[in-house]
Amino acid sequence: xxxxxxxxxxxxxxxxxxxxxxxxxxxxxxxxxxxxxxxxxxxxxxxxxxxxxxxxxxxxxxxxxxxxxxxxxxxxxxxxxxxxxxxxxxxxxxxxxxxxxxxxxxxxxxxxxxxxxxxxxxxxxxxxxxxxxxxxxxxxxxxxxxxxxxxxxxxxxxxxxxxxxxxxxxxxxxxxxxxxxxxxxxxxxxxxxxxxxxxxxxxxxxxxxxxxxxxxxxxxxxxxxxxxxxxxxxxxxxxxxxxxxxxxxxxxxxxxxxxxxxxxxxxxxxxxxxxxxxxxxxxxxxxxxxxxxxxxxxxxxxxxxxxxxxxxxxxxxxxxxxxxxxxxxxxxxxxxxxxxxxxxxxxxxxxxxxxxxxxxxxxxxxxxxxxxxxxxxxxxxxxxxxxxxxxxxxxxxxxxxxxxxxxxxxxxxxxxxxxxxxxxxxxxxxxxxxxxxxxxxxxxxxxxxxxxxxxxxxxxxxxxxxxxxxxxxxxxxxxxxxxxxxxxxxxxxxxxxxxxxxxxxxxxxxxxxxxxxxxxxxxxxxxxxxxxxxxxxxxxxxxxxxxxxxxxxxxxxxxxxxxxxxxxxxxxxxxxxxxxxxxxxxxxxxxxxxxxxxxxxxxxxxxxxxxxxxxxxxxxxxxxxxxxxxxxxx
Amino acid sequence: xxxxxxxxxxxxxxxxxxxxxxxxxxxxxxxxxxxxxxxxxxxxxxxxxxxxxxxxxxxxxxxxxxxxxxxxxxxxxxxxxxxxxxxxxxxxxxxxxxxxxxxxxxxxxxxxxxxxxxxxxxxxxxxxxxxxxxxxxxxxxxxxxxxxxxxxxxxxxxxxxxxxxxxxxxxxxxxxxxxxxxxxxxxxxxxxxxxxxxxxxxxxxxxxxxxxxxxxxxxxxxxxxxxxxxxxxxxxxxxxxxxxxxxxxxxxxxxxxxxxxxxxxxxxxxxxxxxxxxxxxxxxxxxxxxxxxxxxxxxxxxxxxxxxxxxxxxxxxxxxxxxxxxxxxxxxxxxxxxxx
Numbered sequence: 001x002x003x004x005x006x007x008x009x010x011x012x013x014x015x016x017x018x019x020x021x022x023x024x025x026x027x028x029x030x031x032x033x034x035x036x037x038x039x040x041x042x043x044x045x046x047x048x049x050x051x052x053x054x055x056x057x058x059x060x061x062x063x064x065x066x067x068x069x070x071x072x073x074x075x076x077x078x079x080x081x082x083x084x085x086x087x088x089x090x091x092x093x094x095x096x097x098x099x100x101x102x103x104x105x106x107x108x109x110x111x112x113x114x115x116x117x118x119x120x121x122x123x124x125x126x127x128x129x130x131x132x133x134x135x136x137x138x139x140x141x142x143x144x145x146x147x148x149x150x151x152x153x154x155x156x157x158x159x160x161x162x163x164x165x166x167x168x169x170x171x172x173x174x175x176x177x178x179x180x181x182x183x184x185x186x187x188x189x190x191x192x193x194x195x196x197x198x199x200x201x202x203x204x205x206x207x208x209x210x211x212x213x214x215x216x217x218x219x220x221x222x223x224x225x226x227x228x229x230x231x232x233x234x235x236x237x238x239x240x241x242x243x244x245x246x247x248x249x250x251x252x253x254x255x256x257x258x259x260x261x262x263x264x265x266x267x268x269x270x271x272x273x274x275x276x277x278x279x280x281x282x283x284x285x286x287x288x289x290x291x292x293x294x295x296x297x298x299x300x301x302x303x304x305x306x307x308x309x310x311x312x313x314x315x316x317x318x319x320x321x322x323x324x325x326x327x328x329x330x331x332x333x334x335x336x337x338x339x340x341x342x343x344x345x346x347x348x349x350x351x352x353x354x355x356x357x358x359x360x361x362x363x364x365x366x367x368x369x370x371x372x373x374x375x376x377x378x379x380x381x382x383x384x385x386x387x388x389x390x391x392x393x394x395x396x397x398x399x400x401x402x403x404x405x406x407x408x409x410x411x412x413x414x415x416x417x418x419x420x421x422x423x424x425x426x427x428x429x430x431x432x433x434x435x436x437x438x439x440x441x442x443x444x445x446x447x448x449x450x451x452x453x454x455x456x457x458x459x460x461x462x463x464x465x466x467x468x469x470x471x472x473x474x475x476x477x478x479x480x481x482x483x484x485x486x487x488x489x490x491x492x493x494x495x496x497x498x499x500x501x502x503x504x505x506x507x508x509x510x511x512x513x514x515x516x517x518x519x520x521x522x523x524x525x526x527x528x529x530x531x532x533x534x535x536x537x538x539x540x541x542x543x544x545x546x547x548x549x550x551x552x553x554x555x556x557x558x559x560x561x562x563x564x565x566x567x568x569x570x571x572x573x574x575x576x577x578x579x580x581x582x583x584x585x586x587x588x589x590x591x592x593x594x595x596x597x598x599x600x601x602x603x604x605x606x607x608x609x610x611x612x613x614x615x616x617x618x619x620x621x622x623x624x625x626x627x628x629x630x631x632x633x634x
Numbered sequence: 635x636x637x638x639x640x641x642x643x644x645x646x647x648x649x650x651x652x653x654x655x656x657x658x659x660x661x662x663x664x665x666x667x668x669x670x671x672x673x674x675x676x677x678x679x680x681x682x683x684x685x686x687x688x689x690x691x692x693x694x695x696x697x698x699x700x701x702x703x704x705x706x707x708x709x710x711x712x713x714x715x716x717x718x719x720x721x722x723x724x725x726x727x728x729x730x731x732x733x734x735x736x737x738x739x740x741x742x743x744x745x746x747x748x749x750x751x752x753x754x755x756x757x758x759x760x761x762x763x764x765x766x767x768x769x770x771x772x773x774x775x776x777x778x779x780x781x782x783x784x785x786x787x788x789x790x791x792x793x794x795x796x797x798x799x800x801x802x803x804x805x806x807x808x809x810x811x812x813x814x815x816x817x818x819x820x821x822x823x824x825x826x827x828x829x830x831x832x833x834x835x836x837x838x839x840x841x842x843x844x845x846x847x848x849x850x851x852x853x854x855x856x857x858x859x860x861x862x863x864x865x866x867x868x869x870x871x872x873x874x875x876x877x878x879x880x881x882x883x884x885x886x887x888x889x890x891x892x893x894x895x896x897x898x899x900x901x902x903x904x905x906x907x908x909x910x911x912x913x914x915x916x917x918x919x920x921x922x923x924x925x926x927x928x929x930x931x932x933x934x935x936x937x938x939x940x941x942x943x944x945x946x947x948x949x950x951x952x953x954x955x956x957x958x959x960x961x962x963x964x965x966x967x968x969x970x971x972x973x974x
Contacts, residue, residue, distance in 0.1 A: 001798055001809040004708040039833040040913020044795045063788045064745050066803035076805060080757035091802060103795055107788045147830060171914070176903035177896070180917050187664060187922075188890070190708055396741060396785040397803070412750050413804035423757070432757030505826035541824055544781075 006186055008049035009200035010193070011042065013175045019256075020165045020273050021050050022204070024141055025099070026211045027252035031162015031245045032120065032142035034105065034153075034277070041167045042179075043145040044103055050143060053205050057098030059091050059140075061116065063107045067399045068413065070112060074130035076413075079420030080432060085131055092119050095140035102144035106153055109396070109446070113153075116142060117160040130417050159238070162245040164277035211255035218251045224262045231271050235279040245274045400441040407442045414441035451552060452489045452506055452542075453479060456535050458557035458594070459496040460526035468594055469522045471618065472556055475592065479554065480513055491551075492516060493538065495531030497524035498563055502538060506551075528561035528607075529574035536581040543585070552588045555613070558595035559603030572603060579610040589613035639864040642871040643684035644878050646677055647853050648846075651839040655947055656685050657878075658837070659815045660730065661885040662926040663771065666836035666919065667816035669779070669827070669951065676841050678819040682732065682775050687875060689730040690883055692771075696724040699763055700770040700810050709797070711810045733769040733814075735776045737783075744789055748804045761808040766799040769814040779818030780827045787831055790816075794834050836919045838951040881930070889929040894921055894936045901941060904971045909964055911952045919948045938972050945972075 011018060017035060024033040037043035051058050061070070072090030079085060091100070092115070100116060102108060119125045124137035142161065146153065158164070171179070186193040220228075228246040235242070249270035250262045257266075400414030419439035426434040455476055463469050480490060490513050491506035504516045535553065542549050561571035565578075582589070591613045593604035608615035646653065655668040670678050694701040695714055702714045704725045714723065735744065746764035753759060765774070766789075776782060782790075793799040797813035816834060820827060832838075844850045860867040902920045909916075923944035924936045931940070945968050953964055 001712050001811065005796070038912040039830055040915030042914060048796055060800050060802075060809075062745075062800040062802055063785075063792045064741055064801070064803055068805055069802040069807060073805060076753070077757060077759050088805070104788070104792055107791065173900060173903045173907060176906060176914065176917050177899050179914050180899055180902065180921055183914070183918050184894070184921060411804075412753070413748050413806075416748075416753050417805065420757075431754050433754045435754070502826070507828075544824070 004190070004194060005048050005052075006045050006183075007194055007197040007201050008046070008053055009204055010182055010186070010197045011046055011049065012178055012182065013171060014042065014046060014167065016272075017043075017046060017165050017167055020163055021046065021143070022053070022208055022211075022256060023249055023252040023273070024143055024163060025050065025054050025056075025208050026255055027215055027248050028139060028141045029244075030248040030252050031160075031241075032117075033144070033163045033165065033273070034158070034161040035143075035145045035165055035167065036148055037145065037167035039147050043147075043167055046167075047101060047103060047143060047145045050099075051101075052201060053208055054099070057095060057140075058101060059095040059098065060101045060103065061091060061108065061112070063104055063109075064396070065091070065108075065112060066397060066413075067112075068129075068417075070115065071125070071127055071129065072132075072136065074132055074417045074420065076417045076420040079417070080423045083421060083424035085421055087127070087132055087134055089136075090127075092116070092125065092140075093136050093138050096138040098140055100140045100142045102142070105144040105146040105157075109398075110154070110157070113157055117157060121160065131421065158277045159241065161277065163249060163273035165273055166276075207256060210258070211252070214258065214260065215251060215255045217260045218254045218262065219260065220247045220251065220262055224250070224264070224267060227264060227267055228270075231267065231275065235271075235275045237275065237278040242274055242278055246270050249274050396446050397443050398446045399444050401444050403440060403442040407440055409443045409445070411441040411443040415439050452491065452549060454506070454535070454538070454551045454553045455479075455490070455492045456531055456553065456555045456557075457492060457494045457503075457520075458526060458528070458531065458555075459494045459520060459522045460562070461496075461523045462526060462558060462560055462562075463522050463594060468596070472594060473517055473520075475556065475618065476517060477514065480517075491538070493531060493534050494520055495527050495534065496522060498527055498530070500527060500530040500534035502534065506542065525563040526557075526561050526571070527563035527565070528557060528559065529565040529569075529571060529578050530563070531557075532575055532578035532582060533565065536578060539582065539585055539587070550587075552590070553582065553613075555589070555591045555604075555607070555611070556594060556618075557591070557604055557607070558593065559591075559605070559607050560595070560601060561603070575607065576610050579607055583610065583612050591615050593617045639868060640684050640687060641680055641857075641860055642868055642875055643681065643688055644874040645856055645860070645867070645871045646681055646684065647849055647856065648844045649677060649681065649841055651947065652678070652681055652841050655837045655839050656681065656817070657688075657882060657930065658923060658926045658947075659773070659817070660685065660689060660882055661930055662889060662922065663730070663813075663815050665815065665922055665926060666834065667774075667814075667818070668837040668839065668947075669832065669835040670817070670819045670839055670841065671822050672819075672841035673823070673843065674821055676843055678841065679777055682773075682777075682817055682819065685773070686732045688879055688882060689732070689773075690879065690886065691727040691729045693725045694728045694771075696726050700767055700812075701728060701772075702811065703771065709811045709813065731768075731772045732775050732817075733765060733772050735765050735769075735774055735782075737776070737778050737781050739765065739786060741786055741789055742804070744786055745793075745799055745801050745803070746806075746808070747801075748806050759805055761801065761806050763810070764799075766793055766812040766814075767810055770811050772814055774814040774816050776816070776818045778820055778824070779831075780820040780822070780824060784828075787828060791830055791834065832951050833913075833915060835951065837923065837947040839947065840950070884932070885926075885929040888932065888934065889926060891934050892925045892928045892936060893934060894925060898924065898936050898938070898941055901938075901971055905945060905949075905968055908967050908971055909949065909953055911949070916949065916952050920944050923948045942969070942972050 008018070008021075020033055020035070023030055035043050035047065068090070070090050070092060072087055072093055075086040075088035078088075100120070102113070102116070105113060115125075119138065120140060120142055123139055124135060127134045127136055144161070148166075182193075225243075225247060228243055228250070231246060232242045246267060247262075247270075250266040253266040253269055254260070254262050397411070400411035415435060416433065418441055419433060419435045422436075422439075423433060426436070428434075457472065457476065459469075463472060476492075489506050490504065491502070492504040492513060494501055494503045503520060504513050507513065539551070539553075542551065559572075559575075561575045564571045565574045589608075589611050591604055591608035591611065593608075593615065595601065595604055595617075596619065605615055607613075643653070652668075652670055655670075659665050659668055670682070672678055693704055695704050695710075695718070698711065698714055700711045702710045704718075704723045710718075717723070742764065744765050746767055747762055749758075749760045749762035793812045794814075794816065797811060798809055799812035800809040801807070818827075818835065844853060856867075899921065902917045902924075905920065906914075906917045920941070921936075921944075924940040927940045927943050928934065928936045949968070
């Protein structure tokens with residue numbers, strides 16, 4: 001179905017993204033384009049509108065795509081009728097000479113995305129399936145959009161896009177009004193609106209077609225090639241891909257301008273699209289290369305020549321004026337507690353015991369190692385953590401396979417394809433297709449269970465004291481980064497004053513987690529029991545949603561509970577009681593003890609025991625040791 | 635299957651926000667749905683199902699599997715283009731429907747799949763439409779939407795983005811229009827909803843049980859009366875239902891004539907900036923909601939009050955929230971912008 005959508009030319013205040021799209025359409029060797037934008041920024045509208053700019057083939061990859069359609073498979077219809085094995089081309093083939101469009105690149109299965117990008121680089125692939133063996137040569141441009149909030153793409157996937165651009169301008173009032181007016185008038189009468197923009201669209205279309213025709217003549221002089229290398233060296237990119245993309249993108253710019261030679265300003269402009277997503281900090285300060293290249297492309301993109309901001313900037317928050325007061329605040333004494341309580345009762349809005357700490361990024365953290373549990377064959381070791389093949393009839397249908405046991409989940413399409421070539425020789429019935437037992441294929445389904453890290457963070461006053469929270473935030477951030485690299489999901493619960501709150505529902509977006517973490521205030525009493533109760537509730541809820549989930553819970557607290565769950569209850573007792581509710585799930589749990597000072601009560605250690613968790617003291621974490629979290633045998 | 639009778643929409647007491655949000659989506663199907671959050675037993679599902687009785691008939695192309703709109707050529711399916719590009723389509727009036735997406739639905743049922751019967755009988759490869767096909771131009775209702783499988787959510791997001799369902803699976807290559815009003819209900823205690831999906835909802839309402847003693851008693855009385863004799867109860871409310879249908883039909887007719895002044899547009903932009911909401915969906919939804927409210931209330935120019943009501947419905951789920959903070963201040967800011 002080809003729909004006449006919102007006209008490309010009518011998209012306002014998106015000049016940079018629009019020119020990137022045009023470059024991608026002009027020169028397939030520029031390596032395609034990834035557009036990143038927050039929800040509602042108009043990126044999908046832009047992506048789909050690009051279709052009207054060209055007469056090239058246009059193929060869309062939906063998130064529900066199956067492998068047979070992507071790579072191609074046997075043409076079952078032809079097989080039945082003619083008894084011949086003929087190829088029904090897949091999307092990769094159909095996109096040859098055109099555009100491969102992906103609307104939600106970060107929702108697409110990783111292996112599918114990787115195939116789409118890999119085949120483009122290789123210029124073809126070998127198909128070996130359904131008894132077919134063919135070499136398919138194909139050349140296309142990948143145009144993809146994504147929302148950063150639902151998870152970022154891996155570094156290798158990012159690097160394979162020639163160009164990257166993010167829609168991140170903060171529109172002012174005038175811009176917003178203009179956009180509203182246009183969208184509203186388009187929605188009221190789409191056809192009339194399209195007619196108004198017909199001429200403009202035609203112009204762009206011609207400009208692209210002319211540029212495509214001119215492109216073979218656009219030459220890159222030695223001087224320009226050297227200049228491209230200067231840019232890529234400065235950006236400290238990995239490998240040589242970027243250099244080629246720089247030149248090809250600059251050629252597209254020159255061709256669009258009707259020139260047959262590249263100017264320095266073309267390269268400067270090309271750098272804005274080619275470098276931001278591959279730029280790495282200088283080697284000596286290579287603290288978090290992963291995070292730098294992926295979480296911050298928006299900032300760098302403005303001035304690619306400039307060095308990326310130090311990682312600390314992200315977490316620096318203006319301190320609240322009451323900071324000094326809190327630094328001395330202690331919560332061990334009963335008097336202090338009562339005072340806190342009274343203040344809270346008298347003035348419920350009193351937020352003056354609050355502070356927001358920045359994260360200390362110099363903390364050391366050993367790699368997290370989760371010992372795989374024995375006796376669960378469904379999980380294929382601990383290697384790839386992002387997805388689990390499930391035997392339940394749930395999850396996304398990935399591919400078909402020969403059944404190994406009794407079939408409950410028949411893959412009809414694959415079964416038909418298997419049966420099709422033999423129909424000529426099989427006994428005729430009144431059905432067109434005779435299926436024999438050996439044709440039956442079963443569905444292989446995949447479900448994102450992955451590793452889920454659930455942080456339960458003590459945000460009470462005692463944690464805020466003596467810059468403790470800085471270290472804690474640093475530790476969490478390190479684990480987040482590790483989780484990010486492994487494409488895990490994270491969730492966060494924090495407790496302070498009298499409440500516990502799910503700060504972050506389980507999400508793939510580490511970026512989102514960091515933002516929440518950065519703005520998390522500390523101060524007040526320690527309702528440990530409440531925090532554990534909330535954790536148990538959340539776990540119950542998660543299991544109800546999907547019993548196959550397997551979260552890792554990490555408690556970060558000093559264990560000094562000071563606020564009770566019930567009136568007059570003992571805060572510590574209650575916490576220990578709630579702990580048994582969490583323990584019953586038999587999860588891998590870690591307790592990171594943050595207690596410091598001269599008098600140690602060892603309450604966090606006690607809690608760890610009750611939770612049957614692995615115990616670590618924060619001060620003893622070092623880079624050489626492992627944060628070894630045991631899974632219990634169920 | 636025998637048709638189960640439903641509790642009449644107009645007999646539901648209170649829950650004005652929820653009822654209003656639903657009616658607005660019926661009047662303006664392009665609004666983009668509503669998310670209803672609330673604790674158990676607050677008539678969330680009852681209300682959505684009751685809405686089905688009030689849905690107005692609209693013109694559809696006869697025989698089209700996606701009930702295409704004869705006047706909206708740019709959203710026709712391939713078959714309609716083939717048949718009617720050079721001919722006048724035959725039309726019929728069909729009421730809008732509530733299509734339910736059960737939480738347990740598998741991906742192939744949602745997007746559609748290979749027609750197995752045709753494959754085995756005739757050896758032909760053809761597309762069997764799924765729930766999304768059914769939902770085109772209708773209301774897609776997901777009870778407990780927060781419990782929906784992640785990959786089904788992905789599929790929903792994918793087709794909601796542009797109103798087209800693209801199927802490339804199980805040997806099938808097909809795409810068709812899938813523009814629906816998404817109505818979801820959820821109990822937040824049972825789990826959260828993904829931010830990307832949340833943003834797809836035009837409106838959101840949060841409902842609680844009735845606190846007023848008299849009203850509470852009336853709720854029970856009506857429910858008992860209904861259960862005692864559903865037919866008699868429905869008959870009693872027939873007139874009220876009829877009136878509501880008329881009100882909706884009148885609003886639908888009026889909607890195209892509703893205009894917005896620049897002043898109101900500016901306010902919407904300013905509200906979005908003040909609240910720091912991402913993207914442009916908030917502003918656009920705000921205006922569209924205000925327009926629809928004006929149409930329902932029977933006037934043709936959007937007023938400040940319409941905008942205020944629209945803000946209460948369209949913004950709560952888009953506000954940025956900092957940990958351990960209430961949102962009270964934000965509403966004051968919205969009012970400040972409107973009253974300035």
